[in-house]
Amino acid sequence: MTKSAEPARKMSLKTILGFAAGSLPLSAVGTAMGISVQPYYAQDLGLGLIPIAIAFCVVRIIDSFVDPALAVVMDRTRTPIGRYRAWMLVGMPVLMLAVYQLFMAKHGVGLTYLMVWYFVFALGTSTVGLSRGAWSANLITRYDQRARFYGYLGFIAVVGTLIVLGTPVVSGQIDKLFHITSRPNDVQLMGWTVLALIPIGTLITALFVREPITVDAAGHHFKWQDFRDILRKPEVIRLSISQFALTLSPGWMGNLYIFFFTAARGFTQPQAYLLLILYVLSGVLGAPLIGYLGGRFSKHRTMIASTIGYSLGLCTVVVAPKGDTPLGLIVAVPIMIWCGFMGNGFDLMTSAMMADVGDQVRLEQGKERMAVLFALTGLAAKWAAAGAVIISYPLLAMIGYQPPLAGHNSPAALRGLEIVFIAGPIFWCVVGGLCFLGWKLDAAKHADIRMKLEARDAILAASSMTEEAEFMVAEAEARA
DSSP states (O other): OEESOSSOOOOOHHHHHHHHHTHHHHHHHHHHIIIIIHHHHHHTSOOOHHHHHHHHHHHHHHHHHHHHHHHHHHHHOOOTTOSSHHHHHHHHHHHHHHHHHHHTOOTTOOHHHHHHHHHHHHHHHHHHHHHHHHHHHHHOOSHHHHHHHHHHHHHHHHHHHHHHHHHHHHHHHHHHHHTOOOOOOHHHHHHHHHHHHHHHHHHHHHHHSOOEEOOOSSOSOOOHHHHHHHHHOHHHHHHHHHHHHHHHHHHHHHHHHHIIIIIITOOOHHHHHHHHHHHHHHHHHHHHHHHHHHHHHOHHHHHHHHHHHHHHHHHHHHHSOOTTSTTHHHHHHHHHHHHHHHHTHHHHHHHHHHHHHHHHHHHHHSSOOHHHHHHHHHHHHHHHHHHHHHTHHHHHHHHTOOGGGGGGSOHHHHHHHHHHHHHHHHHHHHHHHHTTTTOOOOHHHHHHHHHHHHHHHHHHHHHHHHHHHHHHHHHHHHHO
16 A cells, blocks of 8 residues: 555556456456346246346446445545455455356246345445446556556456356367266356456455555545535536446347347357357457557547447448358458457546546545546446346337247347347447547646646645654653
């Protein structure tokens, strides 16, 4: 734990790899929940589309109150091991318990079971995710390096996604090789993989990455007026809306992915998973490159370009040949690679921009508010992830599509599935891109903010050292 009166910190390979290790389980569990777990509850466990949408809606309403309060407490926390590190460690076992209960669910579970454990899952991801977000914002403070740092984090996060998606594929090959006939299903295998990644990734970050602690200018008392001022900031409003839209867009696609590619487009399930892996794998190149472009040409311009590219890529999905035609898989490969490349930068660039806003808020209010700010975008992302189910699943029910029937739905229901699949992601992607038109917090403005912050931090740090020395002298004189 170090106090931040030092100049803007530079990236090191140890910092990048150590901090990125903690993103492996978060990206893995997020992908598994959206792509496999929610459809598994709807189709294999028979809960149905509407009950799942209800469960997600109820949990998100509760989240709306829990996350901001949790963030306020985080920003005010002082422990011997740091401010955010302690909370990340607290959230680890909570998340692991929820993952076990959700991924290992048996036939016969009901709506109450799903709501209870999804709430515990949301609490665990909030605790770990908020602490990591606020920590990362103080770890790297330069405008250009911050964009690249989040790009590298996105690069490593892709590895976690590939691990969890590849688990069923590798397991299937092992089964064939050794003639294994009984094993956990794909969702359970993903769950065990995530349960292994959570402690490994979290502990690597906790043990090997330092945590800079910013100096508050006027004590640690939280004023609700400060929170109200944060909510009114144009930059915060824009980023919250964009986070919602740009999480909902790929999340919507992810929740309907298996239904769409198998039932509507005629791909086999192994082919669908192969295309999904290529979509994710393209982020290995896309994340660091988008991070570099964000630092080089500004983050908001990079976001606008990415949303345009992603929308254009999605437009080609429905008109491409189907999977049961000779060209189906061949044409689908470059489309999925393009979409994955463009979509990988949404979350990482939003995080980098919110970190810049966090510096601006600390300069204005004199107190650390990173966790509160990341709680707002995190809450927007959670509502978007739930919205992908709350909005899209009832729409599927309205048009007559039924997951348990798999390939036996009517042509009208399959056509409706195609429309729902493509229209939602494109609409929300466009909304997210529009949020960055006229963005003011660029590299020059952020450099001025950092210069003022570092000058003030140096004065506060010197004052703190003087007060500490005077206290020690007074204590020694009292003993004498």
